[in-house]
Amino acid sequence: MTRLARLLLPTLLLAAALAAPVAAQTGPAADPYEGRATVADQSAAxxxxxxxxxxxxxxxRVSGPGSASGAAAPLLARAGQFVQRYAYVTDAGAGLQLVxxxxxxxxxGQLRALGLPVWGYSAAPAEDLAVSVGGVRSASDYARVLATLRAASGVRSVAVRGADADRLQLAVRADGGAARLAGTLAGQRALRVEPGASADGLALQLAH
Incomplete structure (x- = not known):
């Protein structure tokens, strides 16, 4: 057993035990164009x-993590122009929410006009990918890899398959397959896409 595998074994076992609920919690919303926010009350403000x-x-979700705080920020000021319907719901854990x-x-159309990608959920069925991530040297690196992938737009689930030297072997289910996931990851700094992966997989390198 490699040093990394010994180091990560307790974490890997815990991840395997929690794989089913984590996948259910981190999958995309049933409707990608539906969002929700906690509100203080039902006033106009x-x-x-x-x-x-x-x-x-x-x-x-639609254009990639960070888009709303970047080029798309001006779009948010006009949110009321694009809403089709909304309602208030009470969540026991989060209080009053606007959906x-x-x-x-x-x-x-607005995102494309701003030069941002639109991933097209309706035309991007989920695919199962083999993902290999190098540069994983510690438990904190392991946690950063999983957090980055699970936060990526279109990723439905991430499961750990094993560790070899400093590489993690993962099974990832993502909308649009390897090409779309590679495009999504291009917008962040933690994981770099390596060349040469197969059509149904990706090779990544963790940045340090």
Whole structure:
């Protein structure tokens, strides 16, 4: 057994035990163009803030993490122009929440006009990928890899298959397959895509 495998064995066993609930919790929303936000009350001011937050969630999901705080930030100020319907629900853990559904064509058009990618959930079925990640030297590196992948737009689940030297072997289910996941990861700094992976997989390198 390699040093990394010995180091990560307790964490790997815990991840395997929790794999099913984690996958269920981290998958994308049933409707990618629906977002939600916790609000203080049902006043117009709270509603407008809630709509901006809900649209930010949609933008990051559809165009990639960080888009809402970057080039798409001006779009959020006009969130009310793109909402199709909204409602208030009470969540026992999060309090009063505003749930809003936004117009897909309008949001996609605005994102493209800003030069941002639109991943097209309706035309991107989920695929199972073999993902290899190098540069994983510690438990904190391991945690950073999983957190980065699970936060990536379109990733439905991440399961650990094993460790070899400083590389993690993962099974990833992602909308749009390897090409789309590679495009999503290009917008962040933690994981770099290595050349030469197969059509149904990716080789990544963790940045240090």
């Amino acid at each position: 709270s509603r407008d803030r809630g709509l901006r937050s809900a649209l930010a969630e949609v933008v990051d 809003a559904r936004f117009d897909q064509n309008a949001v996609d």
